[in-house]
Amino acid sequence: MDINGIIQIIASIVTVIISAVIAPFFLNFFLKRKFQKMQYLIDSKHLLENIDDDFKNNFVKQTVQENLFFIMTGIKTNCKSIPAYIELKDLLGEDYQWGHIKSAKPHLRFGEDGSLIIKLSRRILLFKNATVISSLIFVMLGFSIIIYFSQFEVSKLSEVLLIYILGSPLFILAYFSFSAVTSIIDADRLKKRIEKINDRQ
Numbered sequence: 001m002d003i004n005g006i007i008q009i010i011a012s013i014v015t016v017i018i019s020a021v022i023a024p025f026f027l028n029f030f031l032k033r034k035f036q037k038m039q040y041l042i043d044s045k046h047l048l049e050n051i052d053d054d055f056k057n058n059f060v061k062q063t064v065q066e067n068l069f070f071i072m073t074g075i076k077t078n079c080k081s082i083p084a085y086i087e088l089k090d091l092l093g094e095d096y097q098w099g100h101i102k103s104a105k106p107h108l109r110f111g112e113d114g115s116l117i118i119k120l121s122r123r124i125l126l127f128k129n130a131t132v133i134s135s136l137i138f139v140m141l142g143f144s145i146i147i148y149f150s151q152f153e154v155s156k157l158s159e160v161l162l163i164y165i166l167g168s169p170l171f172i173l174a175y176f177s178f179s180a181v182t183s184i185i186d187a188d189r190l191k192k193r194i195e196k197i198n199d200r201q
Contacts, residue, residue, distance in 0.1 A: 073098040075105060088116045092193055104187035118191040120184065128184040131177050138174035142167040 062079040069075065069082050075098065077085065088108075089101060101108075104118065111117045145167040 074102045081110070084110065084114055084116045091197065092190060093197075094193075096190070096193070100186050100190060103183050104190050106183050107187035118187050118194070120187055120191060124184055125188065128181045128188065131181045132185075135174040135178040138170045138177065142170035142174070145170070 065079050065082065066077070069077065069085075073085070075085060085101065089096065089098065092100075107118055107120055107124075108116050109119045146163060149163045149166075
């Protein structure tokens with residue numbers, strides 16, 4: 001096996017190890033923060049007993065509801081808007097979760113009846129399609145560079161690193177380009193789901 005193959009195998013192993021080590025850390029960190037916030041709200045319950053009723057009903061309870069909703073869904077919104085989000089999730093059904101709605105939030109608008117509707121202009125959809133295609137092109141170019149140079153005898157570490165230096169920016173660019181339109185992709189998916197439901201009715 002040549003040095004190129006060895007380095008690729010080592011790089012793959014290191015990537016898997018790093019992912020396996022870091023992923024649980026971040027998961028535990030965010031779960032710990034989430035439960036700490038919930039515990040704080042639970043421990044604060046006894047404080048509500050000594051607060052003026054008007055202040056409690058008009059401010060504290062609404063703030064607690066907003067915080068609980070944010071902790072459970074990741075969505076920051078007004079207390080009076082929470083039912084609209086719950087209604088939207090119930091309407092979507094199937095495997096649609098709060099993460100999908102949170103991602104699509106930049107494209108959600110409130111209708112005259114207070115329900116949430118999805119607004120996606122033709123320009124935004126064209127931008128999404130162009131960006132997705134560009135991301136795929138970047139990925140193909142990155143792989144093309146790696147495949148092209150793999151035809152040659154690569155014996156030095158510096159040569160292998162040069163190949164990755166040339167290819168990596170394309171993969172990174174593809175990743176960030178795709179990430180930029182994730183909210184549009186999710187919003188479009190939710191919109192098509194709602195249209196499908198409306199067509200059945």
